[in-house]
Amino acid sequence: MKHLSRFLLASLLVFGLTSVQAQDANNPWAIGIGVNAVDTFPTGEDAPNGDFGEDFFNVSDHWNILPSVSKLSVGRYIGGGFVFEAAGSVNQIDKFGDSSVDDLSYYALDGALNYSLRAALNDGWFDPFLGAGGGYTWLDEEGFGTLNGTLGFNFWFSDNIALNIQSTYKYAFEDENPTHFQHAAGIKFVFGGKDTDGDGIYDKDDECPETPGLAEFNGCPDSDGDGIEDRKDACPMEAGLAEFDGCPDTDGDGVPDPQDECPTVAGLASMNGCPDADGDGVKDSEDECPNEAGPKANNGCPFKDKDGDGVLDKDDQCPDVAGTVANNGCPEVSxxxxxxxxxxxxxxxxxxxxxxxxxxxxxxxxxxxxxxxxxxxxxxxxxxxxxxxxxxxxxxxxxxxxxxxxxxxxxxxxxxxxxxxxxxxxxxxxxxxxxxxxxxxxxxxxxxxxxxxxxxxxxxxxxxxxxx
Structure with missing residues (x-):
């Protein structure tokens, strides 16, 4: 027990309060492998046993331990913190309470419904659980049923591996069969999680389960790497600014490119991002005289009459040919x-x-x-x-x-x-x-x-x- 205490202390220092996955809907299956110890002494039975709980941790005097892998288990997460677990174990009994006995063979098959208290502890690495169930035990080929109650602890090293320690009280239904404690320690491996897009985030927690993404965005992508996830990015393939919903402003004029009619030339917001060099209210791209102020009605140019027919170019249907006012600046057929x-x-x-x-x-x-x-x-x-x-x-x-x-x-x-x-x-x-x-x-x-x-x-x- 001294070595176990040191191990647990080291685990506390290494893992702190780090959150891990453990056995849940993402990793519903678990396989356990370990050793078990059988102790009949602290059961409150008549001699050679002691009072209930007495000398519970007296390993050297009362525990029967087979020095090899002696317990296998398989578990399935059901939901709401509940796990159903089936286990098989073997042992060799040479200590029966305070007495010694000839080596008796011990086999057990048990089933339990365990409830994890981990969620109440902020889903950290420390995972205590309670269990109830039953099983069947063979002691020196004599079989009997038991009603079981379990207290255990899982210490999660990672999302998929935990150290498991538990103690189960096995009450024998028939008086002639021994009620006993069975302790176990081992390693538990969880698996079975589904990650369709392979981004390391299980589908249950992945808001974009079919598209690889980032943990910071709950499994959704940020294709352009601008820190704005694609679902909220108006320009998901172009790195941009948060103030423009992820769209760029190439010319830096304060008008995002999708709304900027002149995205590579700095302009005015009132001109949809286009410049107006002469300040006449007509953007340069539509201004026929970009360096001379003129009214919009005359396409940004001062009023002119190029053909000298008395009809201003803006009203002249034939601005390059002299005509008559009556014919809108066009020549009349004689x-x-x-x-x-x-x-x-x-x-x-x-x-x-x-x-x-x-x-x-x-x-x-x-x-x-x-x-x-x-x-x-x-x-x-x-x-x-x-x-x-x-x-x-x-x-x-x-x-x-x-x-x-x-x-x-x-x-x-x-x-x-x-x-x-x-x-x-x-x-x-x-x-x-x-x-x-x-x-x-x-x-x-x-x-x-x-x-x-x-x-x-x-x-x-x-x-x-x-x-x-």
Whole structure:
């Protein structure tokens, strides 16, 4: 016992109050291996035994100890601090109370339900427990049942290994069989804990059981190593600052990168992290004149009229070409321009009774395209006309198709479809007599004009948008 006391004192010095796992839901299984001692003396029975508890620690006079591994046990954690344990032990009895006897064989199988008091002691290395159960003992081949009560102590070296010391009172049901104490000491190994992600934190205590993590974050990861676990990190793959929920501020302007529209250039919070060099309230990336203060309505530039047509660039739909105020700064199509367009359109030829444009007409159509391109906001109308030969329905259909063919060609060359309308009028609008071949030739034509109805609607819409 002197050596045991020294060992326990050394354990106290080494382990202090360190918290360990022990046998619990994480490590539900335990295997024990050790030695046992049988003592019949302090049982309160008649001679040769003493009073109950008398000479309890008199090892040399009363304890029967087999000098080898003599006890094996297996235990399973049930829950709430309870462990069921089954044990088998062997011994050799040569001391029976105060008497000596011939060597008697001793075998025992026992089962107990043990309750750990460790949780009440802050889950430290010191683990006292109480147990109750029963067993069956064979003494020199005579078998008898016992009712058992146990007091024991586990001293946990680590999460999985403990020194076990216990004493069990075994009350024999039959008077002729000896009631006795069985003491045991040994090593207990616990195992069976589940750690799915292999991070050393059991699934029961791991808040991220399928992702390797850190103990400080209850098993959850901190991928970028910034001290903020991924679950609470708005930028889990980029090291950042706690004040920005784990996101970086690369340019150090006080605006975190995910909210910073210019993350590598220091800027202003009011500009979403972008700079405004001229202080005009327009961030440099959208300021056409970043070093000259100007209103936002003019894209950060001072008001200008580059083409000198009296319409400020901010309102000028054609800022590089002089136009008129009435046409929003764009040039207006004159009668001479319309006349020129129709001089070209007269030479546009189609295959007989078809809407297919003949190849020799491409030069004229390209000239029409160039003129229309100069008037980038004007809406033109293409009208198709026929002579009176053929039925009215046929002529109307053919004229529509031919006008549409011219429109499609000009669109394919880059004139926006929104700036071209087309319609066929058949033989309804002759410009010459249909009684002569020459007159019919003049009536078979394509005419280009201004689509004034659309122009009026467009002007009204532009005016509304400007006022708004």
């Amino acid at each position: 009668a001479e321009v319309i006349k020129e367009l129709n001089e070209y359109s007269k030479t546009v030829l189609f295959d007989l009774n078809k809407a297919t444009i003949r190849s020799e007409s491409q030069s004229a159509l390209n000239s029409i395209h160039e003129i229309m391109h100069e008037y980038s906001t004007t809406i033109f109308h293409i009208g198709g006309h026929t002579d009176s030969q053929g039925s009215d329905d046929y002529n109307l259909k053919l004229s529509k198709e031919r006008a549409a063919s011219v429109r499609e060609y000009l669109v394919s060359k880059g004139i926006p479809a929104s700036r071209l309308t087309s319609e066929g009028y058949g033989e309804a609008r002759p410009i010459a007599t249909n009684n002569t071949a020459a007159g019919r030739q003049d009536n078979r034509r394509v005419e280009i004009s201004l689509d004034k109805d659309k122009e009026v609607r467009k002007t009204a819409t532009d005016s509304t948008s400007t006022n708004n």
